[in-house]
Amino acid sequence: MTHINLQDYLSQETRSNLRVFYTQLRTEGPLHYLDEVNTWVTTSYEDALFVLRDPRFIKDSRKLPGVVDEAVPEGLSRHLLSSDPPDHTRLRRLVSKAFTPRMIEHLRPRVQQITDDLLDEIEKQGQVDLIPTFAYPLPITVISEMLGIPEADRASFRAWTQAIVNIEADNMAASEAFFHYIQDLLAEKRAHPGDDLTSELAHVQENGDQLSESELVAMIFLLIVAGHETTVNLLGHGTLALLQHPKQLRLLRDEPSLLPNAVEELLRYTSPVSLSDERWANEDIELHGQVIHKGEQVVAALIAANADEQHFSDPTRLDITRQDIQHLAFGKGIHFCLGAPLARLEGQIAFGTLLRRLPDLRLACEPGELKWSKNPMLYGLASLPVTF
Numbered sequence: 033m034t035h036i037n038l039q040d041y042l043s044q045e046t047r048s049n050l051r052v053f054y055t056q057l058r059t060e061g062p063l064h065y066l067d068e069v070n071t072w073v074t075t076s077y078e079d080a081l082f083v084l085r086d087p088r089f090i091k092d093s094r095k096l097p098g099v100v101d102e103a104v105p106e107g108l109s110r111h112l113l114s115s116d117p118p119d120h121t122r123l124r125r126l127v128s129k130a131f132t133p134r135m136i137e138h139l140r141p142r143v144q145q146i147t148d149d150l151l152d153e154i155e156k157q158g159q160v161d162l163i164p165t166f167a168y169p170l171p172i173t174v175i176s177e178m179l180g181i182p183e184a185d186r187a188s189f190r191a192w193t194q195a196i197v198n199i200e201a202d203n204m205a206a207s208e209a210f211f212h213y214i215q216d217l218l219a220e221k222r223a224h225p226g227d228d229l230t231s232e233l234a235h236v237q238e239n240g241d242q243l244s245e246s247e248l249v250a251m252i253f254l255l256i257v258a259g260h261e262t263t264v265n266l267l268g269h270g271t272l273a274l275l276q277h278p279k280q281l282r283l284l285r286d287e288p289s290l291l292p293n294a295v296e297e298l299l300r301y302t303s304p305v306s307l308s309d310e311r312w313a314n315e316d317i318e319l320h321g322q323v324i325h326k327g328e329q330v331v332a333a334l335i336a337a338n339a340d341e342q343h344f345s346d347p348t349r350l351d352i353t354r355q356d357i358q359h360l361a362f363g364k365g366i367h368f369c370l371g372a373p374l375a376r377l378e379g380q381i382a383f384g385t386l387l388r389r390l391p392d393l394r395l396a397c398e399p400g401e402l403k404w405s406k407n408p409m410l411y412g413l414a415s416l417p418v419t420f
């Protein structure tokens with residue numbers, strides 16, 4: 033068992049080689065410990081499945097006396113990803129309809145339009161940073177439109193979300209601001225309902241005992257945060273992966289029918305959510321001879337599971353023609369990513385359009401100069417300078 037130091041873990045050096053870091057860690061053993069945040073970390077595919085599926089690992093830390101989960105402020109915490117059945121089942125049922133592959137497919141023309149509008153602006157310049165001009169605005173525009181959030185309000189989200197997910201010093205102030213913003217949005221939707229998911233959920237909340245007010249606020253919060261902080265990393269890091277594998281890039285440009293499979297391979301290869309959300313042991317659980325005591329936290333390193341040679345042949349190779357890619361980038365079990373169909377659609381349209389419209393796309397800095405984001409759970413680029 034290796035003790036991982038959080039500061040080392042967040043260094044640019046580790047960030048730029050996270051897959052290599054975990055591949056090395058897995059050779060040292062299956063179970064490790066992230067100091068400072070007191071969390072067990074699993075590194076194999078099999079153990080990731082175990083942690084994500086075994087009901088003895090729970091999400092709602094309020095069930096454990098004496099445990100205080102400081103990661104998300106109380107007012108925003110009663111959402112899907114921090115609840116267990118039966119609450120989880122009830123909450124998930126309320127939103128699952130809106131995210132089925134069939135419902136999401138209806139968004140295709142609009143997602144294509146948003147993508148083309150962003151590229152119209154990019155084409156006017158010679159060199160851009162693809163994160164703020166493309167990878168970020170695409171998913172935030174899509175989820176904001178689904179939720180009926182006015183365009184003028186969207187700029188505030190990035191700062192708030194980053195402060196909250198990166199656990200920065202002003203995290204509490206950001207949570208307060210976000211909380212009040214969502215309350216105001218709900219008041220507005222109740223007064224003037226629109227054809228959007230927020231109005232629909234506000235209506236469900238008012239007309240029955242399906243959803244409490246705090247669950248409603250937390251649900252909107254989760255959809256906003258999960259709806260963009262993840263996909264930005266797939267689009268940014270996925271583009272970099274293609275630029276660093278010119279043969280794969282050319283193959284994908286020549287054969288756009290490979291796009292759905294390429295997105296699965298890029299999800300596996302980049303693992304935008306590198307660590308699963310934490311689970312709490314609801315009783316003492318033995319794993320590889322080590323007892324994870326009741327009340328302790330464990331996360332599955334999805335990025336390590338996705339590079340496990342016991343499960344994938346030649347896992348360090350990017351191969352967009354790889355068959356039957358059973359990656360864990362969207363998790364597994366009851367918390368499997370609600371937004372997976374949306375993320376897949378956005379990925380297919382984004383990569384397809386980028387390659388078609390910018391045939392000379394190239395990295396505009398040395399790979400060693402790239403800046404990686406510092407969120408311990410996520411894995412992606414803070415900036416991606418390109419020319420075309």
Ligand code: HEM
Pocket residue numbers: 084112113114124175254255256258259260262263266303304305308309310334360361362363364366367368369370371372374375
């Ligand atoms: C859950 C990954 C995009 C909404 C998850 C989980 C993962 C994940 C790994 C499970 C976490 C765990 O069990 O610990 C990703 C990736 C994305 C992405 C890699 C993009 C490439 C989205 C989008 C939405 C979304 C676009 C849209 C709203 C959610 C929600 C959950 C979730 C609501 C919680 C589900 C539950 O607890 O039942 N995601 N996600 N995600 N994701 Fe995503």
